[in-house]
Amino acid sequence: MISKHFSTCLQLWCHSWMGSPLTGALYSMWWPYGDSDGFLRSVDIIHSRAKHLLFAQNKNGDTPLHCAARAGMFRMVSHLISLARDESTSVNRVKEFLEMENKLKETALHHAVHIGDNGIVKLLMEANSELASFPKSGTSPLYLAMLLEEDIIAETLYSASNMKLSYSGPNGQNALHAAVLRGRELTKKILEWNSDLTAQTDESGSTPLHFAAAMVGQSLRGSVCCQVLEANSATLYQSDHNGLFPIHVAASVGERGTVIMFINRSPTSASLRDSMGRTFLHVAAEKKKVGIVSFVCRNRSLSWILNMQDNDGNTALHLAIQTGSLPMFCALLGNRQIRLNLSNKKRQTALDTSQYKIPSGFFDDQNSEARIHFALKVISARSGGCRRDHFEDNYNDQLKHYEKEELAKVKDSTQTLCIAVVLIATMTFGATFALPGGYRADEHTNGGTPTLSGSYAFDAFITASTLSFILSAMSIVGLIYSGYYSRSRRIYLLVALHFGATSVTCFTAAFALGLYMVLAPVAHKSAVTICVISTLVVLCNKIEFWLNWALLTRPLCTRIGLIRMLAILATRIICNLLMEFWPIIFIFVWATYTRN
Template structure:
């Protein structure tokens, strides 16, 4: 069988040689693991080479020589044998060097193939034959870069030790091996910095240094970390910007890495004021990227007070950008620092108050949005509009309202479908509860036969009122939802009906919760009084959770408002809002229990 294969290879070679046709090379077809590294295949290579010596240097469509193929297949014996064949050619030219340095269409030598499969034996074999092999290609991905990218630490050491300092550190897109090392681990980074510290200054085609790459890593700010190593090796890299003018501190801010920024500032406090091509500091970048932790850090750090009011090329401060981003957390962090000015104007003449007005999204329930809370807080904090006046900003806002009319109509239709399920469910359950009262009914032979057993009790009267309200309000919500879906009505009327449906739907949940708690109390109180009380106490949490966003946002606004307008005034404003909200949510409770007490006193 093997002899037949050899004869086939020779016939293949002779056939293509006679035709003069381009061939991939008979030697290229020698790699069928695990047979390709056997004595038989080595003899086959000898036979083919004897017939056509030039095939040893022939390249296939990918530009690979037989040596490339053997290295890629991991056949160390075949690699050694092919090198021997080249050495035995008596041409007066160093054919071994020529063979080893041949590159394919990707500008890769056989050494690249050995590195790619992680075969250190073949790497060592090739490097011992030609110590300059690790310097190829002159531009592009070097074997060292590839080994680091694949995290082949042993191969990296082999390349360095056998290269006699003739080692290429280049990588694709203008990168060097250190760019790859910072993405692969601490040990590889440390190794490269010991070998060539100048790598820290080199930039890729985007102008980024290895420190830019390291700054983008998360949780790499501790002593001995990758970022720390690169920074210690070349602190001046802090002041090298990329093609977009971004410095490493901007990169760290864009990924929200507070520890890295702290490390940069400890090394060089003045780096806090670095501006990119848009005039942005790292605080501007953090505000645009909604990195709340970085913005909060900048506001708490007294040493950074000198950059808080810096303006970019458009005249925007970090506060302007935080409001444009609609982030209540960033807004609270910034406004909570009294050193931040509330009335600085950008190049459009807009103050933070003007921007907050324009950023309020046109919607059905804009009072629940963060943008609305931001606008309210600025007004309370006595922020002022720009000198250009409000008219310049009202026109684009009105245009945006008209532009989004169709989108809002679609949102209303989707909201109608969702809300309708909930309110119809409540109406159905409460309707059934009226005819399946807790405690059942009295027997027909009783004086008041057919009447509820628990009738006359305070809890029963309250239960009936709560169930009635739940049914009524859910029914009103259902009707309102029906009208809000009528396309024949004008958009404003449909909006009103949808608002009514939302409010009465929410109120029906409050009444339904009260009815549930009262029903459980009537059933359990005689035998498990404490459990009944626990149910009554915890049930209102359903209503409070319905306003969870309200409580969270006002709790966030309380601190910055205290800083700006004082504790007393803040308490008054917050108390008014909370009491009004509680009344709007719990007024059915008041009516239910007061009416039950009133009817009981009338008996």
């Protein structure tokens, strides 16, 4: 039996990373009897013939003890420790055996933590109470236990170490960095054991509070962020290597509750600046965190930071305009304490920045940048100290840069638009010769004519179908010519887009009128309902228009007053409705005219 196990060990050795026979035998963690008496006797036989193999390492630096701990063999681990003790009466020899590290700077204790075996962890710590302090630099067993959420093992390491354990982790982190990522209970334990970890930084200069501030939903009482802050509130004023304080980190991830908690704990933290001179409001504006920007604008106690400028002279308003976020711009514009005419180091005010940000797209009248620029002009915002011709030269250079990118976008959009208008033209053409109600019989006086001809709805239906076909055909022509004449491409594309969108309106009207003619005599309410619902197609075509004006209403009212704002809003809405519904007006007016 012994020889059989010995033979098995030798065979495993041949296939086990070219390590020692003893190491190869212990690599049989998949073997169901790796911790049995037979294998223990096999280890004794190998050890009696070559005692030095007990300390031998394979190409990964693993000793037999590493392999046994990784396989979860409690008896084998205990037996190997006994062999190391029998080999020498010196305790240092056992200590040396337990503290041996592989190429990853891991001891057997690390492998026991990896597999979550608290029994082996306790066994190893009883043999050497200082084992949790290895390696001296790098990932400690306690850090690993925190990362794997092995709280029982963490308590074992702490209680059995006699306070001689390492908290270190990779990249300069410590166990508290890992604990804040895993929850309140582990964080509470680490803080009770060593509160000095709160001030320690990793390679990037980040403290555990930086890590906690970057987590979502950590603003409640008793949360991880609150625990770390209460343990050492001074870390709120400790920046990383980029100059970012915890409040900047919280703002960058949009954690409004955490920002509020920091400000309530220390109001002066609101004025902290990073290496680029940015406050947390600048960071929130740059990262498009609308919730935090809105909170600052509504909070009167923070009005003193609204107009602070970074190293480039940009205020939060400048950065909000640069990001093109209309909701964030409206939040800032609605606060009358925001100064509109502050210039940055490029001598650009908010109005100048908005002019730069308007893309050179072919359909830029609907984007947020154009709306922002329009709003600033309405409230009489001023330009900066730059000469107008210099400003226009720089702006034209920027437009030329954007044109190349825009051509690629136009290529994709024109393909989609062309398919759409061709389908509309095809369906309208077919509907014109397959009229609702059919045709009169040949023996009739007006044989072959539509049965519903002469009615008001029929005249409107024919007009709508005709307009839909003509406008879609004109849109196709515009798309064709836009590919040949590069100088007039913008004009042709605008014509194609407008006529294509208008043809959809006419096609929708033809659909509703066709159903109305058929259903009205027998189901009048259903016919009317269909006509009303069909108008949603036209309204959805301008959904961005309605949303943008809904956002601009409050800040414009704050800046220019209710009466003027209503006048501007009414003018824009009426013009937009006329642009969208002129085909409907023409259809019904023409049908009324033909009836008379």
